Structures are given as C-alpha cells and as structure tokens.
Amino acid sequence: MNLQEYFSLVFSDYTLRTITLGTAILGAVTGMLGSFAVLRKQSLLGDAISHAALPGIAIAFLITGAKDSNTLLIGALISGLIGTFWIRGIVTKTHLKSDTALGLVLSLFFGFGMLLLTFIQKQPNANQAGLDKYLFGQAATLVESDVWLMAIVTGICLLIMLTFWKEFKILLFDADYTKTLGFNTKFIDILITSFIVLAIVLGLQTVGVVLMSAMLLAPAAAARQWTNSLSVMVLLAAIFGAFSGVFGTAISASQNNLSTGPVIVLVAAVFVVISFLFSPSRGLLFKRIRFIKNRRDLELHKTLTFMHHIAETHEDISHPHAIKLLNNFQGYTRTTLQKLVDKDYVELHGNMWSLTKTGFETAANLYTKQSTEDE
Amino acid sequence: MSSAQIEIQLIACVVAVACAIPGTFLVLRKMAMISDAISHSILPGIVVGFFITQDLNSPLLILLAAFTGIITVVLVEYIQKTGLVKEDTAIGLVFPALFSIGVILIAKNANDVHLDVDAVLLGELAFAPFDRLLIAGTDVGPKSLWVVGTILLITITLLVLFFKELKVSTFDKGLAASLGFSPAIIHYGLMSVSSVTTVGAFDAVGAILVVALMIAPAATAYLLTTDLKKMLALAIGFGIFSAIFGYWVAHWLDASIAGSITTVLGLVFLLVYLFAPSKGIIAVMYREKQQRTEVSLLTFLLHLKNHDEIEERHVNHLNEHINWQKVRAKTVLDLAQKNNLIHIENKVVSLTKKGDKFTSKAINYIITNEDTQIEDMKDDFFLFRG
Numbered sequence: 215m216n217l218q219e220y221f222s223l224v225f226s227d228y229t230l231r232t233i234t235l236g237t238a239i240l241g242a243v244t245g246m247l248g249s250f251a252v253l254r255k256q257s258l259l260g261d262a263i264s265h266a267a268l269p270g271i272a273i274a275f276l277i278t279g280a281k282d283s284n285t286l287l288i289g290a291l292i293s294g295l296i297g298t299f300w301i302r303g304i305v306t307k308t309h310l311k312s313d314t315a316l317g318l319v320l321s322l323f324f325g326f327g328m329l330l331l332t333f334i335q336k337q338p339n340a341n342q343a344g345l346d347k348y349l350f351g352q353a354a355t356l357v358e359s360d361v362w363l364m365a366i367v368t369g370i371c372l373l374i375m376l377t378f379w380k381e382f383k384i385l386l387f388d389a390d391y392t393k394t395l396g397f398n399t400k401f402i403d404i405l406i407t408s409f410i411v412l413a414i415v416l417g418l419q420t421v422g423v424v425l426m427s428a429m430l431l432a433p434a435a436a437a438r439q440w441t442n443s444l445s446v447m448v449l450l451a452a453i454f455g456a457f458s459g460v461f462g463t464a465i466s467a468s469q470n471n472l473s474t475g476p477v478i479v480l481v482a483a484v485f486v487v488i489s490f491l492f493s494p495s496r497g498l499l500f501k502r503i504r505f506i507k508n509r510r511d512l513e514l515h516k517t518l519t520f521m522h523h524i525a526e527t528h529e530d531i532s533h534p535h536a537i538k539l540l541n542n543f544q545g546y547t548r549t550t551l552q553k554l555v556d557k558d559y560v561e562l563h564g565n566m567w568s569l570t571k572t573g574f575e576t577a578a579n580l581y582t583k584q585s586t587e588d589e
Numbered sequence: 590m591s592s593a594q595i596e597i598q599l600i601a602c603v604v605a606v607a608c609a610i611p612g613t614f615l616v617l618r619k620m621a622m623i624s625d626a627i628s629h630s631i632l633p634g635i636v637v638g639f640f641i642t643q644d645l646n647s648p649l650l651i652l653l654a655a656f657t658g659i660i661t662v663v664l665v666e667y668i669q670k671t672g673l674v675k676e677d678t679a680i681g682l683v684f685p686a687l688f689s690i691g692v693i694l695i696a697k698n699a700n701d702v703h704l705d706v707d708a709v710l711l712g713e714l715a716f717a718p719f720d721r722l723l724i725a726g727t728d729v730g731p732k733s734l735w736v737v738g739t740i741l742l743i744t745i746t747l748l749v750l751f752f753k754e755l756k757v758s759t760f761d762k763g764l765a766a767s768l769g770f771s772p773a774i775i776h777y778g779l780m781s782v783s784s785v786t787t788v789g790a791f792d793a794v795g796a797i798l799v800v801a802l803m804i805a806p807a808a809t810a811y812l813l814t815t816d817l818k819k820m821l822a823l824a825i826g827f828g829i830f831s832a833i834f835g836y837w838v839a840h841w842l843d844a845s846i847a848g849s850i851t852t853v854l855g856l857v858f859l860l861v862y863l864f865a866p867s868k869g870i871i872a873v874m875y876r877e878k879q880q881r882t883e884v885s886l887l888t889f890l891l892h893l894k895n896h897d898e899i900e901e902r903h904v905n906h907l908n909e910h911i912n913w914q915k916v917r918a919k920t921v922l923d924l925a926q927k928n929n930l931i932h933i934e935n936k937v938v939s940l941t942k943k944g945d946k947f948t949s950k951a952i953n954y955i956i957t958n959e960d961t962q963i964e965d966m967k968d969d970f971f972l973f974r975g
Contacts (some may be wrong), residue, residue, distance in 0.1 A: 257678040258622050307873050308862070310616075312807050313677070317621035318858065320802035325851020328797070332845035424629060428685030435674050435682060471696045476689035481685040490673055498671060588704075 220464045229354075230467060236364060237459030237478060238355040240417050243368040244426075245455025246435035247377070247413045249448045252434040253386050258313070259298070259407075261427035262320040263414045266297030268327025268423065273333060283360065287415055294411040296521035297323050324423075349454060351422025353463065358478050364416055371409055375448075382406060383444055421475035432482035433458060439493035457483040510550075515580055517550050521569055522577030531574045534566035593718040598836050600717050600734050602852060604790045605802050605828030607741040609781040612803030612822050616811060617759050622677065623780070624803045625657040626665070628685035628787050632691030635788075636656070642700065649790050651736070658784030659777070661687060714846040717793045732795040740789040744782055751775070757818055773885075798847040800826055805854040812865045822972045827857055851972055883966035887951055890930060893940050894948045904936045 224230050251259055267290035274289025275281065282387045294358065297319045304315035375382065381402045385392045393399050410430070417426045437450035462478030491499050517540070537551075553568070554560040559573030569577070615621050634657030638650035668679040722732040729735070748755070758765035758775045765772050766814055783803070790799045810823035835850030842849065863870050896902060904922070922938075925931045930944035940948065 242707045245623075250677055252674070255675055255677065257675065257681045261622075261625065261681060303870070304862070306811060307870050308806055310769055310811060311621075313619050314616050314811075315805060317625055317800060318808050320625060321797055321804060322851055322855035322858065323803050324797045324854060325848050327848075328742040328837075328845050329842070329852050331840055332843075332848060336843050373609040424688055425685050427681050428689075429677055431681040432685075435678050439673060472694055473692060476692040476696075479685050479689040480693070483682070483689075486682060490671070492782030496673055499675075 218264060218458075220468050224464075230463075230490070232358055232361055233353050233356050233462045233467075234460055236361045237353055237420060237463045238456045239364045239368055239459075240420055241288070241429065241433065241455030241457070241459030241478070241482075242452040243364070243371055243455075244413050244417060245280065245437070245451035246431045246448050247371065247410050247436065248430040248432075248434035248455070249408075249451045250382065250386065251410055251430055251439065253444075254406075256410075256411060257274065257431050258316050258427065259301070259410065259413055260430035262316040263294045264418060264423045264426040265320040265327075266296040266323035267291070267415055267418060269293050269328075269330055269420075270296075272327050272330035276333060277328065284363070287363075287418075290418060291412060294415055295408065297405055298411055311532065346387075351418065351420050351425065351475040353420045353466075356420060360419065367412060368414060368481070370415070371462060372404065374409065378402065378405065379445075382470055401489065421478055425475045428479045430433065432479070433485050436482070436485040436489040437465040439496045441488040454485050454568045456483070458485060465468060477518075493577065502588050514550050514553060518577045519580060521560070521567070522574065525569045525574060527578075530569045532561075532570065534563060534568040537565050537567055540567075581584070594836075594840075596718040596734065597714055597730050598833055599903070600716060600731060600737065600793055601832035601836055601846070603734060603737045603741055604634075604794055604799075604831045605832040605850075606822040606825050607737055607744055607786050608790060608799060609806045609824040610821065610876075612808040613810070613821050614755060614779055614819075615783060615803060616807040618779075621808075622680055623662065623665070625659055625666070625782055625800045626680045627784050628791060628800050629687070629902050630684040630687035630691075631655070631657050631788055631796075632688050632786070633694060634692040636691050640694075646916040651785070655685065655781070655784045658787060658814065659781060659944075662780045670723045672964075692796055699906035712795050713731065736789050743953075744786065747778070747782060751778070752756055755779070759817075794847045794850075798851055801851040801854055802831075805851075805858050806831070809854075809858045809861045810870040812861050812868045827854070831857060840936060882917075882920055884922065885917060885926055886930075890922050890940065890944060890948045891952070892932055893938060894945070894952075895929065897935055902938045904933065904938060928967065955967060 220230070223415060224234055229232055248260070251257060264502075270289035270291070270293025271286045271371075272289075273293070274286050277289075278285050299314070299316045301319050304310050304318065305312050381392070381397055384395070385397070385399060385402050385406075389399060390400075414426050414430065417429055421429055433451040433455035434447070436454050440450055441447050443546045458478050458481040462481045463474055465481070466472040466474040466477040489497070491497055494500055520540070521535075524535055525533065540551075551560065551562070554573070559576060560567050561570055612621075612624070615624055616926065631654040634654035635650050638647065642649050644650075652928065664683045665679045669676045674682070694714065717733045720727050720729045720732045721926050722730060722735050754770045754775055757768065758770065758772045762772050765775070786803075787796070787799050790802075794802075799876035806824040806827035807820070809827050810820045813823055814820050831850050831853040834847055835853040836852060837844040839849035845914070861869065864872075866872060893902060900906065922931075922933075925944070926933065928943075929941055930947060932941050933939075
C-alpha cells in the first residue's frame, strides 16, 4: 500500500480510520497539555509518569484478572499519580533535585512493574498475554471504544482548560503572584498535573511507555518556536501533534514492518527540527542570517571610522586618499567600499577615495548617537 | 547454592558497584536523567553494530553503542546551547528520537534474528551464566562478568586517579576551571564512563535496571551523608545489598531478577526516605512541627510583652485572641514555663526576667534581621532545639 492508497482508504476502511483518528486525537491532546509541561519545566515528567504507570497496569490486572483496557488505564492512572506526587514529595521534602527524583521514580516503578509482569506470566491464567503491549505500544490494537474514550477525555480537557485558562496562564508565569491574588495554586497545580498524567496514560497503548514522553514534548517544543503567546502555542502544539499522528500512521501503514509509535515520534521530531531551523524570530537559520548581517554592518562602520580618522588629519575632509592606504585595514574590502559609495558616504575617483560631507558627519556621530539611516 | 546462582549474584554485585560509582557523580551533578536518556538511545548503535558484524557478542557493538551514548550527550548539549529549549526538554527530545530510529531499524531489517527491543531494554540476568567466555577452549566464567568486571576496573582506576578533579569540578565548576583542570574533559570523561557502563551492563541486566542501579543507591546514600567518600561507599553498599537480597526475592517469587533488585532498591530508598535521621520525611516533619511551635512561642511572648492589661494575659484569653487550638496553646505554654520564660499566677501569665530579656532580643533580631544576633540567642535561650 502506498501513501495515495492510504489516503483513499482512510475514509472507508474501519481499522485505518480508527487508528488514524485515535493517533490524531492523541497527538492533539498531548500537544495541548505538553505545552504546559514544557513551560512549567516539567518536560521529563512525561517520561517518568509513563514508566510509573506500569505497576498500576499489572496490579489492576492482578486484582481484576481481566484484560479490560479501561480497568488497566485506571490502574495506570493511579500509579502514575502516586509516582508524580512522590516525585513532588522528594523534591520538596529532601535536598534531592528534581532530575534525581524523576530518575528514581521512573526506574523504581518500572522495575517493580517488571517484577509484577514476570510474576503474572508465571500465573496459570491464559489471559495475561499482551500486557507487554503497553511497554512498546501498538496502535493496531486501538478499537472504536478507545477512540471514543480519547475523544471524551480530550473534550473534558478542553473544557477544563477553557474554564481555568486565566488561572493556568498566571500560574505558569508567576506562581508567587498567583498565590498573593488568592488563587488556590495547589488545586490548579494538581488539576494540570492530573490531566498531564491522564493524557500520558491514554497514549501508553498507542505509542508505548518509552515514546510517550516524546509525544508530550515534541509538538510543544516545536510550537514554542513560532510564537510567544500561550494560546497560539497551545493551538499550534495541538495541530502539530495531530499531524504527527496522522502522518505517522500514514507512513507506517504504507510500509511493511513499521511500528506506528516510533514513526509518529520521528514525524514529530521532524516538526521540531523544521521549527528550530526556520522559525522567523527564534530559528537558527534566521538567527544566523541576522548575525551575518550585523557583522557586515559592523565592518562597514569600522571602515568608515577608519576613513574618518584619516580624513580628520586634513583640513579638507574630502581630500582624496589612495585606496592602498586601506590595505592593511581588516574591515576593508572592495564590496564594503562599494556599499559606502552606494550610501553616498564616499566618492571614488580611480584609485583614490574621499569622504563626502554626509559620510564625514555620519562617521563622526557613529559611536556617539544612534544613526537612524543605518538601522 | 549452585555455581550458576553464585555467578548470577556475583554479576549482579559487580554491575551494582560499576553503576553506583558514576551514578553518585550523576546525582551530585544533577544529571541523573542523562543515564535514562543514554540507556534508551544506545539502541541504534547496537543495531547498526549488529548489521555490520552479524554477531551479537562482538565488541564493536559495545563500542558503537557507547559512541551513540556520547552522541546523545553532545546533541543534548548542542540543543541546549541554541537556547531554544531548556535542558530537560532537550533530553526529552533527543533520546526518544534515537530510540525510535533503533526500533524502526530493527523492525525493518532484523525481524528474523534474535534482536528485539524487549531483549535490549529488559535483559535477563538469569541467562547470564549460560553465555560463557572461552579462551583457547577453556571455560573461564560467564562473559558478562568479564565485560562488566573490566568496566568496573577501569572505572575504579579512573576514580582513584582523578578523584580530586572529579570532586572539585562536581562541587565548584569555576574553581575547577581556575585550578587548570578542564571541566569539559571531566564532564565528557564521566559521560563516557556512564555510557560504557550502561552498555556493558544492559546486556546482563537490562537498561532500566542500569538506570535504577545508577540513581537509586546514590540518592539513598545522599540522604544519609554529605561526605563524598562516605556517599560513594554507602551507594556501593546499598547496591550490593539490593543485588544479593533482590536475587533471593526473585528466587522466592520466581520472577524477574532485574525487577526484584529494582524493587528492593526502591524499598531501601523508601525506608531511608522515611526514616533517615536528619533528612528523612519523619525527621523533616518533626523539625517543621518544632519550628512552628517555636514561632508560636515567640508570637506568644511578644504578645505578653506588648500587653500589660490583666485580661489580655489571662490563660483562657490565649485561645481566642491568638487563635490557636487548645492543644497548641497548651504546648506553647508548657514549653515557655519549662524554659523559665514565663510564670503563671492565678491564671494570669507574665514574663519572667529571662523571658523579658529573650523577647527584647527577639524583637531586636526581627528588626535588624542580622544572623549574628540569632547565634547568641540560640546559645542563651534555645534549650528546646534538642
């Protein structure tokens, strides 16, 4: 199947439609919530939570003995939340730093989950096969009810976000101020964190533990480059996330042996790379161009100042000098000289140059006041 | 105990020690999450190495994997330096991307061989004794013991040689640079050791256990001491204890050894987290409660000093006016009496001479807010600080 076939089939084929819709919704909701995680400097929280959810899945299975995906998700949600609050406890109550707390909870919970999983595998219960799908994710196992669940959770997220938009925003940028305004910061904080945990847990089945953290970060990090406004960033991140989901699914469906999760992550990574390079105000490319332009301007100024020093020694400022004089000066090149001529600062006569009146004045004022023409 | 059991425990212990040493420095340098990133992003290195050699036991695999680990660190630093995102975001962007590339490479090309993501990430210690190292036809022990043992020897040698440099650059980068040892070289040295250790150990115990063995013992030790040498020793001790105890838990439960070692590490951390003498949660909460009482006491004494009226100083009035619950009021009252700061006559509280002097000093301290003032006060009055 190639990409064109995929797009013609996506509306008619049940499986393809479900998976595409599922990954698109997942990408949108993780992008949306990921923006908050990135701005709150909790980028790696997603990584920790997605690992911490594993024992919850195993325990939920041990208790119920059934592989109902909703029960398992609730188990994952509970152990994810326990992990999150333990991380917070470690950071606030001890002198261990947040990275240590994240790494600890991540590896300890995951290890404990592995212990439980292997323990379950030894049980005489034929039902247990497939629990490890949660480790690496398998979008193909998505069914319509999962997509409905995702859509409902996304809807609730959206509703809560719009209701508490002002509170979220102010908490994000000035937590202390929020407190003095009398907002219940703890409540808002727990609300955001819980929704981040929820989004991660939802994605476990689709892209798996390891890649879930990228889904949370990449769209948000890409969106951040294009805007300084929170609302635009959240919107962009949701769009990037949804597109990563759709394109990732399309590419993996059009090839053999290509698991969906990693492809979605790589598509999201491409969004990040493009944003890093080409965003107009922060992107590396335009930054580089601005840097080169500034350096050129500076060299022009240097040449002009140097000429000004020479001209100062003469009574007539437009006294011609040989171009040779400039030879051991570093800022000087043929092109810079031509540029100065274009700006009417310098006149060229054969091998001689002379400063014009405007050129002399500009050079004299170059470092004392900002010359508006050169801006 | 069979010889295979002894060998498994021996391997687990060697891995634990080899991880605890770089782990201690990672925790101190606030780079713990780098170990998690490395443990995932070595995957493409292993896969490419496997494609080249077609042999899972080739040393080239370890080299390439360690190289990928270094690439991860360099990429993270490069992205961070552009200033477009923060460091943690940079880590979170780099390793899933590299990991995805690894997964896709495996899925596309190596479906029919024994190389799957589960094996790389999860590892199985129980199989380690079956993979023997043969030198000229003689069996000299499990291969992973040799690999990790060599890495451990190198790590210890480097640690002894560069202990001073490591110590200084960990706690004061500026000082290290001014003393003439390049923080960059030490940084990349440490990263290389962590990377090689991760690679050498994941084959035996799996990537996640490597992360757990690096971070957990060091973090546990850090709650108990602030002395670097003691911290290293404690971390190694916790690692070895968890390795051996975890093995027997796994034996008893008939479950994954790596999983149960991690679980034991977690339990040890939890115990220390709760009960550590000065930094444990219970100690911290007790101290906070004491401090609250002290502040209440101070408020109470200031109240007494400001009010001469009898009715303002009546015991029952305390509850209403300062708005304390009965229990707290009684604690504060008892504490003040025990320290001879107040005396009570007919249920009317008044300051003693000592109490008066203390309160004046306290006001003085609050107004000037100079730390030197409080030092004297601690010596003279604070009998209740323990």
